[in-house]
Amino acid sequence: MRLWLYAAGLATGAAFCVLFTGEVSRDYGARFDPSSLAALSGYSVFWVMLGAAACALLVGSAGRVRFVLVLPAAALYSLLAAYGPPPLGPDGWEVLLREIRTDLYAAANTMYAEPVPYDLSPGVLFAIVPMAMVVVAFAASATLYEGAPVVSVAVLGLTIGVLSTVSFEDGVGPFFAAFLVGAVGLLLSSAGVGRGLLPVGIAAGAAVAVLVLLLPRAPLAEYTISPGAIDWTRIGAGDTSRLGVQADVGDYLTTGREAELLRIRSEEPLFWRGGTLDHFDGVRWSSTVRPGEDDGYEVAPGVQTRLVVQSVQVLNARTELVFGGYRIVKTSLPDGYVEQLPDGSWVASEPFEEGDYYRVLSAVPQPTAAQLATAGTDYPPYVREKFLQLPEDTPGVVGETAGRIQRRYAPSNPYETARAVERYLLYDGGFVYNLDVSYRRADRAIEEFLGEGREGFCTQFATSMALILREMGIPSRVVYGATTGERVGEDEYVVTGSNMHTWVEVFFPGVGWYPFDPTPGFGLPRVMEANAPRAPVSGAAASPIPENPALRPGDLPERPRTPEAPIPERPTRGEQPGAAPAGEGGLPLWPFSVAAALSLIALPPLAKRALVARGRPADLYRDLSGRLRDALPPGRSSLADSPALTVGERLALLSGALGLDGRPFEEFARAYSEHLYGVGVSRRRLSGAYRRALREYGRLPGWRRALAALNPASLLLRARRRSGEGWAALVKRLRRIPGRIR
Incomplete structure (x- = not known):
């Protein structure tokens, strides 16, 4: 029985290595002591975590003193893993404790702000190793001394499930397979089954483990397996101060696509901008905007603007976002109640509720096509650093698409390049606007959309344009907000849940940020591109979906309803961020995993x-x-x-x-x-x-x-x-x- 318990415990402890990239953080590489376990293992976290699991199993098997030993053993092993043997003198301990405190503070920021996996650093390793050891030691104790192997299996299995969720199921399969064999053997041996049945049960567990490893790679896997815990269309951000703001936008859809959210009076139809997202990790977008930062100019001095006054009445909505045309320069709200962020968006200190009313003044940029075409590429350092970011594992299809666009249209400047990417996604690339698309494998969603899939809604189109432009060296960001809405009277529009939308903004030196909308069937209002409109396309190359009539002033027909959500900072109740309520992506998997484990x-x-x-x-x-x-x-x-x-x-x-x-x-x-x-x-x-x-x-x-x-x-x-x-x-x-x- 101990053999199966130890096998399951070692598999679970070693599975914690999926939380790391396997690379040493450049900022902390020198902080590893050469005699630390991490350094001695060649910075292979697998061996470090396997050793932690083995140590935890010994502690969990230590009889009456097991609970006394678990915390000291976890602390000592973590210290050896990250910093090597402790110093002997008090001065050395003082320096070491100061170093640990600094590293743990940096690790807390890393684990809060960055997605898994993390680069290997002493602080993160020192924080995670004790978690693994406590879990494995408790599981060993439950079986050996409390006679509860089912508790051991539940704890270890739930731990692997959590690791699978936070790591987006990347690399957990082999560890789960090994755990499954050990768990089946442990349960059968503890249940007192006969000698003849035990090998049969172990063989069945091994067969299931083999299926776990092979089935995701089978030809029909993508039609039978849907890892719905993640989806790159469910985009969000990790900034706590903005979390409620952008999450509330996603909550709009819980009241239905037809729920009336805002009533806006404006002399010009605009896109009502909510906020921006600038960081993409391959799975989700996030916002790195922080209050008080200086990201330079949003609209450069000297660029012509058009002043537009809007009156906004909050209907069936609750949000801290101040909606209005880009760029809001003034509001009727009291000073101190609202704050302007560096990306040009505004947030209130308390959520707006039904019946609230405010007015905003927007200075809509009106640069000419000549200004945009001659802007050049002299980007400020902060723009290059933040808005050219790409994930390390960006699929090759992004670069291939960028090369195809460059060869096909031969643009000579960033503005022509942005228009070329927009045109390719709108007309020439064979992409189709489809609300019912579902990319079943989140780790291949971008690759499928730009590859053979070529179906999606606003989130896929906006994300693809932003990534392609960054691949081509042009700063870009994704914008979330709402389209104009249904015109219900003269200069009056009602925005519903179906109007939630995403588009793209591109930075031009000497001009600022300028919007583009690559989603078929949509188009920016004329006032937003008055002096640099999208080039008309005629004939078969035109969009298969007619231009949105609700965006044309003077036309009364309602535009086709498009159940698109904005891009909130994390998945919210009822709807997935960046996806429509039905058919555009599954619900998060982790609540069901936790519920299944608790039910078991x-x-x-x-x-x-x-x-x-x-x-x-x-x-x-x-x-x-x-x-x-x-x-x-x-x-x-x-x-x-x-x-x-x-x-x-x-x-x-x-x-x-x-x-x-x-x-x-x-x-x-x-x-x-x-x-x-x-x-x-x-x-x-x-x-x-x-x-x-x-x-x-x-x-x-x-x-x-x-x-x-x-x-x-x-x-x-x-x-x-x-x-x-x-x-x-x-x-x-x-x-x-x-x-x-x-």
């Missing part, structure tokens, strides 16, 4: 409660004997399984092994035996004896009774006996059929 843990006690609820004498006996059996360690739980034992002998053996007073159990055994032999024992007498036996059972420590309640061993034994009895009865009936079975 709760199943044994619920099943036991249901079986005893009938109150029949046989049910009371099975419940009492099952409680006693499940409270024993696995090695001793089968001591009273012999069918030759009487009721009294079985209860006496089990209660004695637990150190309980045997008299209440003897009283129940006598009453139940008399019931079996038809002496006429009253139900009241039997129930009273059962309650007195339960009171004696209640003298066991609470933790032991809790682990016994979670232990399914008695249920498995009962199921095995019932199946054996059923099979024997079936064979007996068949033997009665003449000429069939002898």
Whole structure:
């Protein structure tokens, strides 16, 4: 049994290595002591975490002192892994503690602001290693000393599930397969199954493990496996100060696509801008905008602008975002109540609610095509650093698409390049606007969209344009907000959940940020591109979806409703950020994983409660004997399984092994035996004896009774006996059929 426990524990502990990239952080590479375990292993986190799991298993097997040893052992191993042997003198300890404090502070910022995996640094390693050791040590203790292997399996399995979720299922498969084999072996061996059945169970576990490793790579995998926990269309940001702001935008869709969110009066139809996202990690967008930062100019001095006043009434919405045309320069809200961020967006200190009203003044940039074309490439350093960022694992199809566009259109400046990318996505690339598209493999979503898929909605189109432009050396960012909405009167528009939209802004030196919308069927309002409009396209090259009529002043027809969400900072309730409510992406997987794990843990006690609820004498006996059996360690739980034992002998053996007073159990055994032999024992007498036996059972420590309640061993034994009895009865009936079975 220990073999299977240790195999599952080693697999789970080693699985923590998926939280690291395998590369040493440039900022902290010199901070690793040459004699640290990380350095000695060649900075291979796998061996460090495997050693941590092995150490934790030894601690969890240390008998009475296991709980005393676990924290010191975790601290010492973490210290050796990250910093090497500790210094001997007090001065050395003072320096080391100061270094650890600095590294842990940096690690907290890294783990908060950056997605998994992390570069290897002493602080992050020092923070994560104790987590792995405590989990593995607890799992070992639960099986070896509390007799609850199901708790061990649940803890280790849930840990691997969490690692799979936070790492986006990247690299967890082999560890889960090894854990699965160990878990199956542990449960079967602890349940007291026969020698003949144990190899069969282990073989079945191994077969499932092989399927876990091979099925995701099978030709039909993408049609049968949908890792819905992640999707690059569910984009968000990690800035806590903005989290409620952008998450609330996603919450709009919980009230439905037709929910009226805003009523806006404006002399010009505009796109109502909410905010921007500038960092893409391959899975999601995030915002690195921080209040008080200076990102330079949004619109350069000297660029012509058009002033537009808008009156905004909040309807069925709750958000801190101040919506308005780009760029808002003034609001009617009190000073101190709203704040302008470096990206030109505005946020309120408290959420707006239904009935709130405010006015904004926007200075809509009106640069000419000549200004944009001659802007050049002299980008400020902060623009290059932030808005040319690409993930390290950017799919090759992004660069291939950029090269194809360069060869096809031969643009001579960044403005022509941006128009070429826009045109390619709108018309010439064969892309189709489709609200029902679902990219089932999040790790290949960009590759599929730009490759053979070529179907999507605004989030895919905006993301693709931004990444292609960055690949071509042109700074860009994704913008979330809303299209104009339905025109309900003169200069009056109603914005609903279906108007949520994303588009792109591109930076031009000497001009500032200028918008582009690469989504087929949409187009910027004329006032937003008055002096540099999108080139008209005629004939077969035109968009398969007509231009949005709601964006044309003077036209009353309502535009086709497009259930697109903005890009919030993280998945929110009810809807996935950046995706429409139906058909555009699945719900997050982690809540279902956690619910499934909790259901699995709760199943044994619920099943036991249901079986005893009938109150029949046989049910009371099975419940009492099952409680006693499940409270024993696995090695001793089968001591009273012999069918030759009487009721009294079985209860006496089990209660004695637990150190309980045997008299209440003897009283129940006598009453139940008399019931079996038809002496006429009253139900009241039997129930009273059962309650007195339960009171004696209640003298066991609470933790032991809790682990016994979670232990399914008695249920498995009962199921095995019932199946054996059923099979024997079936064979007996068949033997009665003449000429069939002898």
